Amino acid sequence: MDRKALINIIKFLALVGLIIEAMFSMVLITAKIYNEKIGYFFEYWLGSIIFFGLILILFRKHHMKLSIKEAILSVNLVWIMGGVLGAIPLMLLTHVSFVDGFFESVSGFTTTGATIYSDISDLPKSALMLRSVMHWIGGMGIIVLSIGLLSLINPTASLALFKSEATGITPEKITPKLKQTAMKLWQVYILITILDLILLKIEGMNWFDAINHAFATISTGGFSTKSESLGYWIHNPWILWTTTIFMLLSGINFIAHIKAMKGDFSGFKNEETKWYIGLFLVLSVALTLVHYFQSNDTLFFDATNAFFTISSILTTTGFATLDYSQWGQAAIAIIFMAMLLGGNAGSTAGGPKIIRYIVMFKNLKFQIKKFLFPNAIFSVKIDKKPISMNTINSVGAFFFLYIMTNTIIALYLYANGYDTMTSISAAIACVGNIGPGFGHVGPVDNFAFFTDTQKIVLAIGMIIGRLEFFTVLMLLSRDFWKKF
Amino acid sequence: MDRKALINIIKFLALVGLIIEAMFSMVLITAKIYNEKIGYFFEYWLGSIIFFGLILILFRKHHMKLSIKEAILSVNLVWIMGGVLGAIPLMLLTHVSFVDGFFESVSGFTTTGATIYSDISDLPKSALMLRSVMHWIGGMGIIVLSIGLLSLINPTASLALFKSEATGITPEKITPKLKQTAMKLWQVYILITILDLILLKIEGMNWFDAINHAFATISTGGFSTKSESLGYWIHNPWILWTTTIFMLLSGINFIAHIKAMKGDFSGFKNEETKWYIGLFLVLSVALTLVHYFQSNDTLFFDATNAFFTISSILTTTGFATLDYSQWGQAAIAIIFMAMLLGGNAGSTAGGPKIIRYIVMFKNLKFQIKKFLFPNAIFSVKIDKKPISMNTINSVGAFFFLYIMTNTIIALYLYANGYDTMTSISAAIACVGNIGPGFGHVGPVDNFAFFTDTQKIVLAIGMIIGRLEFFTVLMLLSRDFWKKF
Numbered sequence: 006m007d008r009k010a011l012i013n014i015i016k017f018l019a020l021v022g023l024i025i026e027a028m029f030s031m032v033l034i035t036a037k038i039y040n041e042k043i044g045y046f047f048e049y050w051l052g053s054i055i056f057f058g059l060i061l062i063l064f065r066k067h068h069m070k071l072s073i074k075e076a077i078l079s080v081n082l083v084w085i086m087g088g089v090l091g092a093i094p095l096m097l098l099t100h101v102s103f104v105d106g107f108f109e110s111v112s113g114f115t116t117t118g119a120t121i122y123s124d125i126s127d128l129p130k131s132a133l134m135l136r137s138v139m140h141w142i143g144g145m146g147i148i149v150l151s152i153g154l155l156s157l158i159n160p161t162a163s164l165a166l167f168k169s170e171a172t173g174i175t176p177e178k179i180t181p182k183l184k185q186t187a188m189k190l191w192q193v194y195i196l197i198t199i200l201d202l203i204l205l206k207i208e209g210m211n212w213f214d215a216i217n218h219a220f221a222t223i224s225t226g227g228f229s230t231k232s233e234s235l236g237y238w239i240h241n242p243w244i245l246w247t248t249t250i251f252m253l254l255s256g257i258n259f260i261a262h263i264k265a266m267k268g269d270f271s272g273f274k275n276e277e278t279k280w281y282i283g284l285f286l287v288l289s290v291a292l293t294l295v296h297y298f299q300s301n302d303t304l305f306f307d308a309t310n311a312f313f314t315i316s317s318i319l320t321t322t323g324f325a326t327l328d329y330s331q332w333g334q335a336a337i338a339i340i341f342m343a344m345l346l347g348g349n350a351g352s353t354a355g356g357p358k359i360i361r362y363i364v365m366f367k368n369l370k371f372q373i374k375k376f377l378f379p380n381a382i383f384s385v386k387i388d389k390k391p392i393s394m395n396t397i398n399s400v401g402a403f404f405f406l407y408i409m410t411n412t413i414i415a416l417y418l419y420a421n422g423y424d425t426m427t428s429i430s431a432a433i434a435c436v437g438n439i440g441p442g443f444g445h446v447g448p449v450d451n452f453a454f455f456t457d458t459q460k461i462v463l464a465i466g467m468i469i470g471r472l473e474f475f476t477v478l479m480l481l482s483r484d485f486w487k488k489f
Numbered sequence: 490m491d492r493k494a495l496i497n498i499i500k501f502l503a504l505v506g507l508i509i510e511a512m513f514s515m516v517l518i519t520a521k522i523y524n525e526k527i528g529y530f531f532e533y534w535l536g537s538i539i540f541f542g543l544i545l546i547l548f549r550k551h552h553m554k555l556s557i558k559e560a561i562l563s564v565n566l567v568w569i570m571g572g573v574l575g576a577i578p579l580m581l582l583t584h585v586s587f588v589d590g591f592f593e594s595v596s597g598f599t600t601t602g603a604t605i606y607s608d609i610s611d612l613p614k615s616a617l618m619l620r621s622v623m624h625w626i627g628g629m630g631i632i633v634l635s636i637g638l639l640s641l642i643n644p645t646a647s648l649a650l651f652k653s654e655a656t657g658i659t660p661e662k663i664t665p666k667l668k669q670t671a672m673k674l675w676q677v678y679i680l681i682t683i684l685d686l687i688l689l690k691i692e693g694m695n696w697f698d699a700i701n702h703a704f705a706t707i708s709t710g711g712f713s714t715k716s717e718s719l720g721y722w723i724h725n726p727w728i729l730w731t732t733t734i735f736m737l738l739s740g741i742n743f744i745a746h747i748k749a750m751k752g753d754f755s756g757f758k759n760e761e762t763k764w765y766i767g768l769f770l771v772l773s774v775a776l777t778l779v780h781y782f783q784s785n786d787t788l789f790f791d792a793t794n795a796f797f798t799i800s801s802i803l804t805t806t807g808f809a810t811l812d813y814s815q816w817g818q819a820a821i822a823i824i825f826m827a828m829l830l831g832g833n834a835g836s837t838a839g840g841p842k843i844i845r846y847i848v849m850f851k852n853l854k855f856q857i858k859k860f861l862f863p864n865a866i867f868s869v870k871i872d873k874k875p876i877s878m879n880t881i882n883s884v885g886a887f888f889f890l891y892i893m894t895n896t897i898i899a900l901y902l903y904a905n906g907y908d909t910m911t912s913i914s915a916a917i918a919c920v921g922n923i924g925p926g927f928g929h930v931g932p933v934d935n936f937a938f939f940t941d942t943q944k945i946v947l948a949i950g951m952i953i954g955r956l957e958f959f960t961v962l963m964l965l966s967r968d969f970w971k972k973f
């Protein structure tokens with residue numbers, strides 16, 4: 006690696022580091038308002054600001070223009086850096102070990118929402134705010150960073166990265182300039198967050214809970230300020246349904262939201278969103294019925310919890326209203342299906358995402374048709390536009406990597422003595438950026454009992470899943486490092 | 490469907506039915522030798538022979554020439570017919586229900602080897618022979634029927650079918666005429682079986698056990714004549730190592746064996762076989778070490794059992810020497826990996842098969858290379874020959890179907906109250922034609938406890954897996970039935 010590449014990467018990391026620390030000022034504000042002791046947090050915060058600031062000043066004359074490879078390496082490093090930048094304040098504020106802090110922090114920035122804390126409600130408000138802020142930055146990062154910030158540096162790299170992160174699904178271009186798109190994504194992201202938090206405030210939350218839950222909802226992160234998660238508001242259907250709707254909105258391609266802001270709702274009429282809503286309704290109704298027949302609650306109460314749960318899992322948010330792992334195995338099977346699906350591409354949701362299932366099912370139909378009519382000419386079409394063989398291939402490769410990663414992590418945990426359900430669902434919950442699984446990592450449990458090594462493996466799983474495999478896999482390729 | 494197509498299919502089914510019944514004569518011979526009562530088996534057998542014979546005589550002037558669609562439909566029907574033709578004699582000989590007989594029979598013909606009998610050693614020898622014969626016909630069916638018998642009818646259909654069953658992996662053509670290849674496959678199949686049974690006899694088995702185990706080994710079926718499976722010969726390393734080697738041989742492409750008969754061993758030098766042997770060694774050594782450190786046995790004893798177990802699971806045979814599910818979770822994790830791999834294409838083994846993993850890993854490398862060097866021209870090569878994008882696509886589709894089928898069956902079982910490990914491993918063991926899984930379907934357990942519906946679902950899973958998904962999925966396509 007030459008000097009120029011190194012400076013490019015360092016400057017990029019410093020820039021992101023500064024943004025993260027700037028956002029962490031909300032922790033200071035929270036501590037001030039609630040009069041909380043924050044140990045050396047202020048010193049850490051100020052030191053980081055100065056550190057990143059000095060780097061930027063030092064290289065102020067260096068024109069940062071990342072090559073594709075540099076951008077890929079930077080994006081990988083940025084998530085690890087985020088993990089460290091979040092781990093230290095968590096250590097200072099809640100006195101956890103570095104590994105615990107790193108796990109929680111990576112879980113925050115990747116919007117996974119798996120936690121090592123057993124009693125959330127007991128945490129200082131500044132620590133709760135820190136976790137929510139990590140979600141919010143991470144969610145923004147996923148939809149904006151790759152085509153936003155990077156487009157300021159190098160449009161080619163950002164385009165390529167977007168391609169690599171969306172793995173073959175070409176983003177619909179609504180503005181010729183990516184920079185403009187990035188700014189609009191920011192606006193929409195902030196707007197939806199504000200809308201959600203105002204509604205939550207009106208419906209009965211205090212400002213603190215409203216802000217934190219809005220952050221965790223729009224980023225599909227799932228950290229709550231309460232040990233009972235949204236179950237704290239179990240008798241407030243307004244809050245639960247509002248959150249159900251906003252999780253669902255956050256699982257939709259944000260390009261559609263930009264269009265909607267202009268009064269154009271065509272973004273919601275594509276095949277992916279239609280299937281997404283359809284699957285949400287089918288799974289929610291199924292879960293309502295299965296749960297209703299084994300509970301003594303009213304149908305409305307059960308429907309509220311079932312629709313909330315499917316929305317939470319399908320969008321990979323991971324909030325819970327009740328311990329749904331107690332609803333019986335048929336209910337768990339339905340929720341498990343939602344775990345394997347995920348939201349829409351271009352949203353904050355994780356998982357394989359609906360569009361990839363559509364591509365694979367259309368590919369099956371295509372393969373059969375090709376076999377039956379070998380001489381006919383046709384292609385796989387999404388929203389009436391043909392997609393290339395290579396795109397289909399990369400989707401097949403995505404599923405292969407998704408299954409391989411989950412299988413390897415699950416077998417690793419199983420080999421270390423955990424039960425089958427805990428091993429499998431912990432892997433899927435982390436790699437899919439969902440948060441809670443089943444077994445010992447259910448919605449009312451936490452990840453504290455894993456060993457340090459296991460926590461690091463799961464944290465790496467979160468990053469691999471969040472960067473959709475290829476971005477990380479690339480680093481293992483010899484071709485990547487050749488003539489870097 | 491017109492009259493001609495109907496007669497084509499009926500004649501084909503009658504021909505296969507007659508071959509099956511002809512082979513079932515071994516049951517009569519067994520009963521005669523051991524002087525066993527066989528109820529109405531003789532009447533059933535004679536009736537079937539006459540029934541199929543009459544159909545063939547009735548349509549003797551009809552020139553059977555199956556179209557591609559007719560061939561696909563026939564192959565699907567032939568496995569269901571096999572299930573029925575095996576179920577009835579099992580009912581007569583062992584007094585089980587039709588569904589139990591059907592499950593056992595489909596398990597036999599698909600060379601799965603999952604059983605509903607709790608005490609194998611107590612079964613009449615005629616029933617044991619019946620089960621082994623079903624394996625042997627099934628194994629032969631899988632490698633020969635599709636390119637053998639069907640090639641007598643219509644080379645195009647057989648080629649097409651071979652393509653559909655091998656899903657995209659073009660078989661290496663070693664003789665220009667498929668009919669000739671089919672005959673050679675027969676010869677090799679019989680030869681290896683005889684070689685195995687003679688060795689087993691010399692090493693200490695009686696003729697009956699030797700014949701049965703040779704049938705179950707070469708077909709990678711896994712039905713034994715003993716409740717302890719090969720554990721009955723636990724202190725006879727000769728028998729165990731012979732079986733280890735012959736299972737391994739049966740998991741290799743039979744085209745390689747044909748070549749080897751002519752003194753040309755190049756068939757074993759392809760990428761798939763190399764990886765297959767390599768993975769076998771790595772997994773076996775790993776299992777030996779893991780098992781050795783938690784047992785009090787000699788290293789040789791543990792190695793014998795570990796190599797045997799990996800050979801048995803990797804080739805999807807399903808024999809056991811000991812209850813390996815008691816070797817601890819690390820050992821189970823290693824065995825689980827073997828369950829997900831499978832043998833070579835063109836062998837009697839089930840599972841996804843090594844070649845498909847090679848294709849997927851090379852595709853990953855290809856995708857990364859294509860991303861890094863968008864203007865360079867290269868392709869995915871297997872054994873130095875380039876393979877088409879569409880072939881890679883169909884392999885991706887195969888894995889997608891493999892995962893989907895297993896997931897749906899596992900979730901179905903789980904929703905019905907079984908534990909996670911039982912649900913998942915029962916699905917993988919049936920769809921992969923392995924036989925034993927873990928949990929309640931471990932190597933010393935059986936499938937009797939499932940309900941009738943669950944047994945039928947699992948039996949269908951075996952057929953879907955055996956026909957490698959596409960052949961069955963084809964029937965669900967509207968295009969298939971259009972202008973049949």
Ligand SMILES: [K+]
Nearest residue numbers: 117226322439
């Ligand atoms: K989440």
Ligand SMILES: [K+]
Nearest residue numbers: 601710806923
């Ligand atoms: K088997």
